[in-house]
Amino acid sequence: MGLKTLHKETEFGVGDRIKVHQKIREGAKERTQIFEGMVIALKNRKEGKTVTLRRIGVGNIGIERIFPLTSPLLEKIEVVKRGTLGVRHAKLYFTREKSPREVAEIYARAQSREGAQKEIKKPSKKKAKHARRKK
Numbered sequence: 001m002g003l004k005t006l007h008k009e010t011e012f013g014v015g016d017r018i019k020v021h022q023k024i025r026e027g028a029k030e031r032t033q034i035f036e037g038m039v040i041a042l043k044n045r046k047e048g049k050t051v052t053l054r055r056i057g058v059g060n061i062g063i064e065r066i067f068p069l070t071s072p073l074l075e076k077i078e079v080v081k082r083g084t085l086g087v088r089h090a091k092l093y094f095t096r097e098k099s100p101r102e103v104a105e106i107y108a109r110a111q112s113r114e115g116a117q118k119e120i121k122k123p124s125k126k127k128a129k130h131a132r133r134k135k
Contacts, residue, residue, distance in 0.1 A: 003090060005042050005049065005067050005076050014092060015083035015106055020053065020067055021075040032075060035065055038083070038103070040092040056100055076123050083107045 004013035012018050012023060037053035049069040055061045067074060084100045084104050095103050 003042075003084060003087065005051070005069070007074070010077045010079065012039060012077065012079050013084035013087070014048055014086035014090060016079055017081040017107075018053070019080055020051075022078070023066070023073045023075055025033060032052040036080065037063070037065070038092070038095070040064070040095060042090070045098065067078075081107060085109070090100065 004011060016039050017036065018039060019034050022033050022035065024031055024033050027086055035055070037054060038056035041044060041052040042049070042053045047070055050066050052064060052066050052087045054062060075129070087106060092106075095106075
């Protein structure tokens with residue numbers, strides 16, 4: 001039960017919006033299908049690792065798909081938008097009852113936390129003044 005996982009050097013986590021490129025065989029033909037959605041759950045650890053994605057389809061119908069990460073049919077995963085910093089739970093099943101606007105608040109929290117973390121890393125001016133006085 002983690003908040004982040006790795007697939008072929010692409011790190012993503014719960015709350016992120018990702019695109020999954022999956023190979024689909026139809027008879028002798030092969031094509032790539034892309035499914036874009038928000039990660040609402042990561043399950044298991046080693047061989048049985050799965051990711052659950054949710055998106056809103058035509059007519060405001062929620063569509064969920066579960067992808068096994070060890071499947072050879074998964075070509076690649078792209079991170080479209082980070083939302084992990086705005087997430088407080090490992091499973092986001094509560095977003096099923098939320099409107100798209102309320103789900104967008106998760107990304108807003110993530111952006112505000114990113115900004116707060118960048119400000120924390122900057123050295124304060126007071127410390128710089130005290131450092132000069134000691135010398």
